[in-house]
Amino acid sequence: MSQVRTVAVAGALALTAGLALAGCSAGSASGSGSRAELEVEGAYVPQPVTDEVASGYLVVRNSGSAGDRLTSVTSDFSDDVTMHRTVGTTMREVNSFEIPAGGDLELERGGSHLMFMKLRHKPEKGEKVSLELHFARSEPIKLEVPVEATNYAPRK
Template sequence: MKQFLVKVIASGVLGFAVLGISMAQGVTKTVKTDAIKIEGAYTRATAPGQQVAGGFMKIDNKGNTTDQLLSASSPAAGEVQLHEMTMDGNVMKMRQVKDIAVPAGGSVELKPGGYHLMFLNLKGPFAAGQTVPVKLKFAKAGELEVKLPVNEVGAQHSH
């Protein structure tokens, strides 16, 4: 009986340690590979029943060649598309793009009113304080997993 209790307590402690590590990783604000670095990633809280949300971040390319963000996916949405918003006269238009170029030695910002990720068919509301896992696929850097903190509606960047 004593050994059983020791195993149960040890399992619980280990479980909390793993949970703590997972939660700490969830709020990482910078993710990088040798060439690509993601900073300031975030999304915003959604209203109940809302089926779409935007994802924002800065992508730095420290490499010597241009890379392209080809796609994104998330278990929190049925689909994640790459989008761009532009002004056509006095009308703001949003359209899907096939990729987003990240210049060699430069960066691109995914932000409101410009390039962004568009989460479609949300599997549930995005609640402030949570994180949304996203897998980004680059032409050269490959796949990179990022956890976007969910900010209050109206927040402009990651806290």
């Protein structure tokens, strides 16, 4: 009698474990196909006019099937990097930028951009500065970004 009960309990446990694993793997499979595929292009920092503040611009392209968010940026030439959105004539600091699935995040003059405050040194045209972009879901992206002329305007 106890042998029958043991087999029944073992069978129930095996069935429960199998269903649980099937549920987990089904969720993982659908989750793994849905992710951001990020790459950065066109990054530059115009040579700052002062020793205290600089700006930064770039495009994050997402060819993936899920969105992500740029949550912070770190740099070798500033401990204080903030993200700003400009609407009309108003510039506001934001905590993150959305990067839509299959879309782009464009940080450009007159629009959303990065601000580097309390510069460790004033970078000169021709130099490169290191940036690391941090995202909500994706791995960080490290960049060596050229410092361009103060009035540099990339071609679109």
